[in-house]
Amino acid sequence: MKEFFKVTELARVLETVSVFPGVGVEDIPLVEAAGRILAENVVADSNLPEFPRSTMDGYAVRATSTFGATEGNPAYLTVKGAVAMGQSPKFAIAPGEACRMPTGGELPKGADSVVMIEHIEALDDTTIEVYRSVAPGQHVLEIGEDFQQQETILSGGQKLRPQETGLLAAFGRETVRVYKTPVIGIISTGDEVVSIDATPAPGQIRDINSYTLSGQVLKAGGIPVSYGIVRDDYAALSEKCRQALDCSDMVLLSGGSSVGTRDFTIEVISDLPDSSILAHGISISPGKPTILARTQNKAVWGLPGHVVSAMIVFKMVVQPFIEHIAGVTAGSSQLSKISARLNRNVSSAQGRTDFIRVRLIRKNGELRADPVLGKSGLINTMVKADGLIEIDINTEGLDEGSVVEVIPF
């Protein structure tokens, strides 16, 4: 049996992520920042809230004025006035006094708590009966209770979810520094591949990988730019690679997985200016023929032509590199895995990392991972599947009933 290339272990390949520089930063309006990766540490320039706020409708009081109050033995308080929303009260509350308080309003000086409207009765315009005691601080957001001035509220590398953009709004951050969105060039190769607007002649197929990979780049937080289809021709592919490299932060080639064209893809990538091959073959299945090069400090990938292999290699190998150059700090993806129980035995070869497509199904109220078997040229297996499970290099398969972590896609 011939050995076509010396494969590199997946973990070794993933370590090389650190040789690639990030894409740089830009300042953008907060309204456009949802989903972007923060590129600065943000420090609170004030307390949040800046004044004590009521969390209920009711009356602001000194808590001591209500101590011991019950329905049978209410406290009688003198109403000093009413706080209006958005205005700072001009009066103070003394023992035995209260003032009408809307949710979100500022507590007057002297008041330290709020009695809910449900627990008082107004006797007349200036007197209320209070039926329950409150503790100091009750139904109040204290100054700085959400965030204290000088506190670091967000750190670079975080993805800005809706709550983080809201937090930046609270501190009046009209613009925010984020990592640029990496631009990923995508090239399909192969004499058999035609554009989707063409009717394939016998022996030809339409270009699928440009669409699947573009969608994956978008989901991974990149901007896909398709450079179309290149025939299996050294000069044409080399020229297209240079074009894509000039305008992209990373380049994905797909196709060329047959022995002849594979040799020729590696030759084209090797011959690009300032290019070195980091991996030529990875010990994963599917996806073994994958090529990774560092070209002008950018990652250039030669992905398999089979649609399933290309998608799986993208998800498990390429995506961490995109996240790295996009400034994402590690760790978050771990939380998106879904635990499920394997629905049948799955075999795997030792010495390589296997990725198994699975469908998630509910069975007796329990989540099951049901392997979707099928050749890596069959896109229907990806359409049926909800995610992947990984069988590591030292494991020889998994038994039915094992708990597995499903990586959704």
Place this chain on the structure above:
Amino acid sequence: MKEFFKVTELARVLETVSVFPGVGVEDIPLVEAAGRILAENVVADSNLPEFPRSTMDGYAVRATSTFGATEGNPAYLTVKGAVAMGQSPKFAIAPGEACRMPTGGELPKGADSVVMIEHIEALDDTTIEVYRSVAPGQHVLEIGEDFQQQETILSGGQKLRPQETGLLAAFGRETVRVYKTPVIGIISTGDEVVSIDATPAPGQIRDINSYTLSGQVLKAGGIPVSYGIVRDDYAALSEKCRQALDCSDMVLLSGGSSVGTRDFTIEVISDLPDSSILAHGISISPGKPTILARTQNKAVWGLPGHVVSAMIVFKMVVQPFIEHIAGVTAGSSQLSKISARLNRNVSSAQGRTDFIRVRLIRKNGELRADPVLGKSGLINTMVKADGLIEIDINTEGLDEGSVVEVIPF
């Protein structure tokens, strides 16, 4: 204790989703379809693949010609030629014959399988030795093996992931019919709320909800349109609601959760043309004061002003309505829940549905859901949290160690 409004059970509120019509459909280019919701059933207009394709580099043969072949007793086959990528072979393979076959190439007539290049030795230009037998169909994608002509390949209501756009590309679908993206109008209300470019005077706070809700709308597959901040004024709010309704498929008001302004928000919503209140108060915590109206066949929501309450109501109540009008068929969201073990006891009141913010942490290799406690005015609790757990209306709390399903946000 006063009862301010009669609350509706969450399940009852969610049932009303069906009264709202969908947003309609549009035809868009496939390149823009990633992440959109398919609005047609797609039928295969041909087989995929349309010709038998090799999945390996090797030699196409009749399997019978290799039966019994071993290293010690190889089969000798006559090489008939080579198949070129993208071209239909003009010759046929008879018993005892073989032809050079690239991965992805079309098998010639008469061939039914492929011997891998690793399992042959070329003796000269016209003869190979085969060391292993292959079965009929081995290393071949048969005609229609991925999808058969006339088969329904995708159904309306599905979200188009990368693999689904790839599948549509395979069938040459340059345009695809999808549901329109719903436009969601967002209005912040409250005399205390100022724009994020303003420095809040004492008693004022910046508008957070416009940012958190816009981000949530985006994540839910809608287009957020912010109508800014309206003071607590009947005429101004009514006018702004009409504006937003004219240009949106749904309207979200937030704020106005204090008793006076709440009454006035419900009055404004009730008085809009062709408006009926479906819920005024929902038995959930946080989020009880939520209002839902059906106005000109569109959902108009009155969300609480507290940032946490508004976000949780959006996620658990509003989002299913957005997905419904956007054409999403039910079921998929179930799969995004993450099982974890509760890290401590959580109490809850019977008779209402409680949503608890949790952080996901790994402890002894196991995923734990760690409750993030704190008032619903504190955005830091949402920044710390990874998701929510739901404690249903008939449960009085959950014990440490219980397995819970975390809804990520």
